[in-house]
Amino acid sequence: MSAFAFTHGGPQGPDDALLDFSVNTNPLGPNPALVRAWHDAPLADYPDPHYTRAREALAAWHGWHPDGVALGVGASELLHRLARLLVRPSDVVLSLGAPFGEFALAVAQQGGELRVLPRDEGGLRACLAQPAARVLYLSNPHNPTGHYLDLNRLRAFAGVVIADEAYLPFMAAPLAVSPWPGLVRVQSPSKAHGLLGMRLAYALAEPNLARELRTLQPAWAIPSPLAAALEALPKQGDFLARTLPTARVWAKQLAQDLGGEETGLHFFTVRVGDAAAVAAALRAQGIRIRDCASFGLPDRVRVAARTPADNRKLIEAWQTLQIPERATSRS
Template sequence: MTLPPLVPRVPHGGPTSGPFTGLDFSVNTNPFGPSPALLEVVRQADHATYPDPTYLAVRETLAGWHGVSPHRVCLSVGASDLLHRLVRAFLPAGDSLLSLHAPFGELARAATLQGAAVQVISSISGDLPPQVRLVYVGHPHNPTGHRLPPDELQALAERCGSSGALLILDEAYAPFLPAGPAPLGQAVVRLLSPGKAHGLVGARPAYALASPGVVARLDNLAPAWHIPAGTAALLAALPQAQPFLDLTIPRVSEHAAALASQLACFGPVEHHGTPYMTLTVGDAAAMTTQLLARGIRVRDCTSYGLPRRVRLSTRLPQDNAALQAALHSLRETGQFDG
């Protein structure tokens, strides 16, 4: 028997297997987290017994919050799992995934594992090619922060519906920006990863809002009891957790805007209101290594097709000042390749 080749895991920001005690700017999460209320919910969850295998109460709570039927809610541990399930359910081998700008790496890896093609484009107009089954839009996109205007997003959703494709709208970082109208239609799958905004990425909360038919197929691919008790409790408590976001998100936006302005002296900065931004440094891989040697971790954007850029997400002002000091030091020693 010939087995398919192994596909290496994609690079991500955040921890690696090696020890690190410095400042991590590579992870896009709320620096004021974790949300105290949600952290307490996770701690108080019933970890001693099996949860309801249907997670009905959690689905009903999220459904009521979003104004949809519980049959339109699909729970997950991390959006990565949802992306892998979407590919397995709706992207046959030989068909295509169309991504507006570079997709989240786990989605591209899932497509590769499935034997499907990935097409990355800078704009979407006209009819979709017949072999396209999934269309991915990061909204906002990571790492650029781009967002489509609401009318363009709705038009894209309608084109996907008419062509038989699904539009995956990845809203992992949407809570950091002013809310806009969500596109409507049976072809839309909204992915929500509230751990970023609440500073609780370690709990891996995620869910999708989609048509009942899509949710049924996604649920069919999940193992039994796939959501730990703490993560399920966190998801059920989200509607009551808004005060933390109301308090912290404006401050995150303020610090991110200040950091983007301060970094402009080192090179071109692209920032569109998200906690993260990109800085053009010349050789992103080299800069990442040089900063890591100084106890600072940033995200090399080479895997996004941007080998001259690094991505940085704001931390608190004193940490942001340390980042700038490290960049100044590299410049003074002639190691800054900007």
């Protein structure tokens, strides 16, 4: 199982100083107001064991019931807990497109069988035609392609739909979702706010399911400052409005410069032929990008745009590579 555990994009060691285009974070972060909420939180006392204020604030923001909010320490922690709650040995778990590696690992730890279906009309139809499957996972928008699916189209699925919306805040205009009892929306706003070290995460779910999720979490598993930052989150929408349009423009420009496929988000993929070789060659020049082999796309790399100055360094390094012409064609 450790094969899963080591395919993430983040730094692999404490002294890693590569210029990092593999981490899908807001290049205009961190959000100073959330940093302040984190630093102002009391450290001496136990957190409220029910984390009432944070859950109420998030619920009011999303028009959801506070009982339907479960807090987590990063999306990976929430996804592992969801797998423990929902996946029994030999259960079939569907994924529209390759899942986040931690979810695949969590399903394997539960003894479930993961079936990855393509993110197209055929894959969607195949999901809806499997009434025996109890869980359907999708990252939405999808990592790494940016593909976005209207969740309302999954209402007919008989089991639980887990929508991993880590990259939803980066979208300019996501569609409205009318919640239904089988839908769980996993939110991990650390990326959008440029605060990956905080591990901000929460799930919006039907109250009974959310309650069971909370029961599976040990007492006081959320440090007080993490709960305080989650509580402050609803007041931070203007930070995203101020920064993300710029990030999208930078990403669009970089995608054009590298021959990548624009997504409308801050990251995109580029067809390069042998992604592992391209990632290794850039790494030798002090730059990290994400080889998409672990997403089932061995001919693509994923690039999360940074500031224009950093992006220029990537373009310069990129021009030294031998990327076959046909690799970047869209056909």
